[in-house]
Amino acid sequence: MSDQIKHECGVAFIRLRKPLSYYQQKYGTALYGLNKLYLLMEKQHNRGQDGAGVATIKLDIEPGKRYISRHRSMASNAVADIFEYIQKKFADVEKEYPEKMKDAEWLKENISFTGEVLLGHLRYGTHGKNSIENCHPFLRQNNWMTRNLVIAGNFNMTNVDELLQQLYELGQHPKEKADTVTVLEKIGHFLDSEVQGLFDQFKREGNDDNIQISKMIGDNMDVAKILRKSAKNWDGGYTIAGILGHGDAFIMRDPSGIRPAFYYIDDEIVVATSERPAIQTAFNIPLDKIKEVLPGHALIIKKDGSVSEEQFSEPKEKKSCSFERIYFSRGSDASIYRERKQLGRLLCPQILDAVGNDIKNTVFSYIPNTAEIAFYGMVEGVNKYVKQYQRDRLLNRDDKITDEELSEVLSLAPRVEKIAIKDVKLRTFITQDADRSEMVAHVYDTTYGLINKGADTLVVLDDSIVRGTTLKQSILKILDRLGPKKIVVVSSAPQIRYPDCYGIDMSRMGEFVAFEAAVSLLKETGQEDILLDAYQKAKASAELPKEDVENYVKAIYSPFTDQQISDRIAKIITPKEINAEVHVIYQTLDNLHKACPDHLGDWYFSGDYPTPGGNKVVNRAFANWMEGKNQRAYM
Structure with missing residues (x-):
């Protein structure tokens, strides 16, 4: 998307169900698990580029020998940095004792990271909390093997204060007020x-x-019971993977299925990831062999290699994150690819109406590369309209068509061009606002000579418009230089009106151009009392139990139609100095649900949060905005 937003995070888990010697014999290397973990993490690189981490556990190690290994990195290419660090250990062995590289048991006993249970994590940081200490996996250590705990996850909890209080009441004193700490200590x-x-x-x-x-403790440990007790009061979206020191492991998913989790099992391996294509690619697995962890369930892998999927919390109505489908997950997943194309197709009636069905004088393009798949769908939809138009012109007429008219009708086709190209080498490192705005205006390059000046309408598809800042400061200015009479900016996602609190870095109301538009309309129409009323209700609800709280911010949008807000957004993002008329089109909620019927989590668009804590967060975010506080509405 043209306005970058960040997403937390990605996990990759592997449990080798055979001895390391098996993989040495069959695949020619005892590092089979590490090699596959590297692939799984690189194939999910889109899910986190602020840091990464890896942890492994060796099974049945003698007392006194290290059996847990962990390494984390915040390098610019953290995954590669981690595996270079690990690989060096084996490169040193190969240099001095090359024969040992074929001795799986010797490697396990003497070289770190040669474990049977492996866990990787990719991280995006939020709100400045970006240090090596914030990188997963997290480790809770103890001299009792069964009390050691490693966790990594893709999660945000909305009720950290409540969870911290419960830890205090249990007699604990956590070192930090963060959901990662509370989750680790609660399970611990x-x-x-x-x-x-x-x-x-x-x-x-x-x-x-x-x-x-x-x-006997390791053999008889009831992991599902531990997770049931730990997650009893959690409110949030999460996929959490964990390993216990003796070798039991789990991958748990929140009751609403907000965050994604997929797994594959055969007699050699158990693997779980945040995205399905990573498993498909790394192991060459057919799509139908990969399963989804059920909401409110945990995939539990015992030390003996047995696997079960057990319920730890009552599943709720499934509200899987639709942003995963629109933007975050890789489009190489077959179903995501189809859904994104359908999002583009469903926009066609609005687009054709905006250009007056004038295909001949319209150029179709897209802005960021992530919008490319939806763009293909949009072009297919326009082509379908053109074919119907040609059919009607040729068949539904009484007189004979001339050769000139026939040529004109048959030659009609969408003009599809690559108009904007991002200059990935340009970095807006200058911090002074005036200078930085000038630099931002050059982040994109354009292809000149494709627009008929003063005659053509330019349609550009974006996968989402969050703040509108890049459009205003850069893209629209650049596109206007091409000379179109009109620029239609199309978002394949609906208007983002509310903060996310389950893993996307969108938490402050003032960042949403749709909110800015609604506030502007309230002031213009003399309805500012709605803001004050919503604020008073939001403040009053702060002391209520989360189960009794409503989303009071919805009232801010209710006086206006979607089109009124879209029109005001167009006015907000249009730079004063450009000549072209700017029109903005957003996807509708109904069409979003048609395109992504199995991923109905739409709270950032609709305000309908799947957990009670979401309403607390949106009200707090709005109160912060009213009070001029530029801070996150959740921990």
Whole structure:
């Protein structure tokens, strides 16, 4: 999208179900798991470029030997940096003891990261919280093997204050007010309780061999019970992967299915990722063999390699994030590709109306590369209209058509061009506003000579318009130099009106051009009292239980139609100095649901949050805006 927004995050999990020697013999390397983990992470590189991390656990290691390895990086290419660090360990072995590279057991005993359980994470930071300490996986260490915990996830909790208070009441004192810390410590607390409960049970049953008891604890640990207790009061969207020190592992998904999670199992491997194509590509797996973790369920992999999918929380109405389909996930997923094309097709009636059905004098293009697939769908839709137009002109007439008219009708076709090209080498590093605005105006280059000046309408498709800043400061100015009489900016997503609180970096009301448009219209029509009323309700609701709170910000948009807000957005984003008329078209909510019928999570468009904490967040975000506070509305 032309206005970049960030998304948190991506996970990649692998459990090798055979000894490392098996992979050495079959695939020629004991590093099979590491190689596949690297592929899974690179194939999800779109999900996080602010940092990455890897953790591995070795099974059945003798006491006194390291069995947990972890490395995190914030390098510009963090995934490559991590695996270069890991690979160097094996390069040193190959240089000094080349024969050892074929000895899987020796590598496991002597070289870190040669484990059977592997977990990778890709991260986008939010609101400046971007340090190595914020990079997953997180590690909770203990001398008891079964009490060690590694987690990494794609999640945001809306009720961090409530969860922190519960940790205080349990006697804990977390070092930081963050959802990552609360999740880690909450699972860790009930992990400790499970271990202690089993220890006491086996002692009561007359077992005095603590070494044997420790093994029995690992064999009998009820991971689903730990997750049920841990997640009891969580409010948010999450996919969380975790590994316990002795080898049990899990991948859990929130009850509304907000965040994505896919997995594949065969007799050699269990693999889970945030995106399906990563598994397809890395393992050459047919689409129908890859499954989705059910909402409110966890995929649990025991140390012995057995796998089950168990419910840890009552599933709710499925509200999978539609932004995953519109923008974040890679379009190489077959269903996402089809959905994005359909989003483009469904926009055609609005586009044709905006250009007066004048195909001959309209040029169709798109802005960021992520809009390309939807653009293909839009062009298909326009082509369908052209064919129908040709059919009507040729068949529904009484007189004979002339050769000139026939040529004109048959030659009609959409004019499809690559108009704007982003200059990826240009960095707007200058911080002074005036100078920076000048630099931003040159982030995109254009293709000259394709527009008939003063005659053509230029239609440009974007996959979403969030702030409109890049359009105003850069793109529209550049496009206007081409001389179109009209520029129609089309968004394949509906108007973003509300903050996200489940993993997308969109949390402040003032960042949304749709909100700016609604406020502008309220002031222009003398309805500013609606703002004050919504603010008073939002403030009053701050002390209420989240279950009793409504989204009071909806009232700000209710006096106006979608088209009125779109027209005001066009006015806001139009630079004063350009000559072309600017028109803005947004996808409708109904068409979004038609295109993405299995991903109905649309709270950033509709304000209908799938969890009670979402209403708390949107009201807090609005109150912050009214009070002039430029801060995040959730932890």
